[in-house]
Amino acid sequence: xxxxxxxxxxxxxxxxxxxxxxxxxxxxxxxxxxxxxxxxxxxxxxxxxxxxxxxxxxxxxxxxxxxxxxxxxxxxxxxxxxxxxxxxxxxxxxxxxxxxxxxxxxxxxxxxxxxxxxxxxxxxxxxxxxxxxxxxxxxxxxxxxxxxxxxxxxxxxxxxxxxxxxxxxxxxxxxxxxxxxxxxxxxxxxxxxxxxxxxxxxxxxxxxxxxxxxxxxxxxxxxxxxxxxxxxxxxxxxxxxxxxxxxxxxxxxxxxxxxxxxxxxxxxxxxxxxxxxxxxxxxxxxxxxxxxxxxxxxxxxxxxxxxxxxxxxxxxxxxxxxxxxxxxxxxxxxxxxxxxxxx
Numbered sequence: 001x002x003x004x005x006x007x008x009x010x011x012x013x014x015x016x017x018x019x020x021x022x023x024x025x026x027x028x029x030x031x032x033x034x035x036x037x038x039x040x041x042x043x044x045x046x047x048x049x050x051x052x053x054x055x056x057x058x059x060x061x062x063x064x065x066x067x068x069x070x071x072x073x074x075x076x077x078x079x080x081x082x083x084x085x086x087x088x089x090x091x092x093x094x095x096x097x098x099x100x101x102x103x104x105x106x107x108x109x110x111x112x113x114x115x116x117x118x119x120x121x122x123x124x125x126x127x128x129x130x131x132x133x134x135x136x137x138x139x140x141x142x143x144x145x146x147x148x149x150x151x152x153x154x155x156x157x158x159x160x161x162x163x164x165x166x167x168x169x170x171x172x173x174x175x176x177x178x179x180x181x182x183x184x185x186x187x188x189x190x191x192x193x194x195x196x197x198x199x200x201x202x203x204x205x206x207x208x209x210x211x212x213x214x215x216x217x218x219x220x221x222x223x224x225x226x227x228x229x230x231x232x233x234x235x236x237x238x239x240x241x242x243x244x245x246x247x248x249x250x251x252x253x254x255x256x257x258x259x260x261x262x263x264x265x266x267x268x269x270x271x272x273x274x275x276x277x278x279x280x281x282x283x284x285x286x287x288x289x290x291x292x293x294x295x296x297x298x299x300x301x302x303x304x305x306x307x308x309x310x311x312x313x314x315x316x317x318x319x320x321x322x323x324x325x326x327x328x329x330x331x332x333x334x335x336x337x338x339x340x341x342x343x
Contacts, residue, residue, distance in 0.1 A: 017214055037153065082140075115145070236249070281312065
């Protein structure tokens with residue numbers, strides 16, 4: 001089956017609505033997940049121009065030479081041929097299981113693709129698209145196409161995305177943990193509030209405006225996957241084929257600021273008062289986060305983050321609370337006041 005992760009863009013003039021009807025059992029099994037290969041898919045779309053939204057200038061300048069070299073040295077053009085502007089072949093970005101999904105698990109799923117399934121997906125994806133030429137055509141027609149694609153994705157991941165992944169994954173995790181906390185306290189309507197301007201929850205129905213067609217889909221009993229993403233921004237994605245987990249892929253909280261402007265440095269006065277690392281942590285705690293997420297975001301050791309958070313707690317600037325299986329730190333009112341005054 002062909003994966004239909006349609007990307008809905010706010011600028012469309014004709015407004016259709018995709019409706020996900022979610023029953024009680026499906027709602028109980030709806031969960032959050034992170035997809036490393038879907039993020040690579042999104043990054044490649046931006047670098048290749050298939051996405052209408054480009055990378056920030058600094059990111060583009062840093063990654064474009066690597067991307068161009070990979071096109072010369074690997075079968076990356078074959079991967080790009082399997083990405084249309086609205087969807088892509090199933091096996092190059094398999095659906096994630098949960099928030100612990102790893103790139104190794106993703107690539108294992110790619111390599112497990114049967115050759116006849118891969119050929120069927122390739123044929124379906126290329127229908128109506130310009131025929132690939134050169135090395136891409138040779139790879140896509142070969143008997144080792146699955147391994148060629150998997151090897152190329154492996155190299156593209158480690159050269160293009162792996163260095164930034166800890167920080168970007170932390171953004172996605174913080175989004176999911178925040179929304180899961182909202183869900184436990186206030187229900188689905190509040191958990192989905194602000195997920196995207198084109199999405200709303202109403203009486204057991206999730207509505208997505210600006211879809212390609214008016215359609216109502218009943219979510220299977222396995223539930224809906226909610227996938228926070230860095231590179232889908234500012235669009236929204238949805239997968240409706242019942243052969244795969246039905247999914248909504250949405251921009252993670254906080255990523256718009258990362259794309260639009262560089263991360264603001266910690267205020268100088270705050271740094272002078274409590275030190276650079278503690279100032280960075282206090283600024284980062286504008287949104288609740290776990291020790292691991294903060295360590296990934298700031299590229300510090302988990303032990304160091306824990307020690308500094310303990311100091312901030314003793315000073316009354318931060319506190320912690322349990323949210324499901326996670327312990328999340330947050331600023332206290334005093335921490336908020338000091339941070340804002342220092343700005």
